């Protein structure tokens with residue numbers, strides 16, 4: 001792999017141990033995937049920030065980087081942690097709170113913005129064709145497909161290293177020829193809700209392997225629905241992008257028909273709860289956009305959330321701030337608009353939550369293993385109706 005003189009100096013340790021470790025991570029990764037050089041990035045986004053998924057060893061590594069005065073070289077953001085300051089934090093044991101805060105403080109000392117959201121694209125607009133090093137899989141698919149920026153699906157350590165160096169190896173999605181579609185998906189049903197978009201993503205993730213699809217019939221899909229599709233697709237598969245603006249493909253490529261029964265079957269498979277009443281209704285995976293918060297405020301009218309049910313609407317601090325008047329209306333009902341975390345990356349089982357109802361196919365896919373919870377997958381309107389019934 002070609003390194004500039006400056007990169008060689010970093011590699012040889014002339015700019016300190018932390019920089020040397022980070023560039024070595026990037027070069028090793030580049031060599032594994034036949035990259036020819038490092039390319040500058042305009043943003044890095046690190047996942048694996050929640051102590052629930054992180055564990056102790058990575059925190060020790062972060063502390064060592066901080067002690068060696070590691071600093072980010074580009075705009076760098078963080079995925080959700082395991083609690084918010086206002087509501088969930090108080091319910092968790094002190095040792096978990098302490099460990100989590102220690103991890104995030106390390107990131108902050110290195111210059112990361114404590115955005116604590118999986119939707120960094122709402123914080124700052126990324127440019128088309130910009131090279132990024134993002135690690136949150138839902139954000140990766142959104143960046144490549146909707147923003148048309150270029151990013152691989154980074155792991156936590158490689159996104160961290162890219163943030164410190166300000167560069168990433170040029171392989172995979174950073175190469176134009178690797179972004180060509182390989183499968184034409186013919187959608188033979190109209191998707192009626194965000195849940196059905198998510199179910200399509202779960203279905204495609206399983207069958208596409210790593211082949212990029214062109215999906216027919218989505219030209220008018222909202223960005224929020226595309227967000228659900230991409231997040232779900234990345235949960236079950238390795239595809240990092242899809243095309244949706246065109247019905248035509250230049251070359252003859254394989255075709256995949258998706259029928260209504262595929263979508264319905266997927267939704268049924270993701271709804272395994274035996275109970276009729278969920279302990280938690282969770283909206284906001286990925287974190288809600290301003291439009292979604294507004295929609296929720298419009299749907300809930302002036303009802304009250306049932307006493308025995310938790311209702312969480314998760315978003316970023318940035319969106320919550322912008323959506324103040326809608327947030328106020330939502331919180332008057334007893335629902336919680338929660339930032340910095342989500343149901344999947346916090347310990348819902350420690351809060352006594354055994355059944356989660358959600359409109360997110362990604363959450364329904366992960367909750368049985370990540371939360372030890374049974375799931376009910378249904379569109380937003382139905383979720384809210386359940387929260388407010390009676």
Ligand code: F3S
Nearest residue numbers: 118285286287342344
């Ligand atoms: Fe975000 Fe949590 Fe879903 S991090 S994508 S809301 S699992």
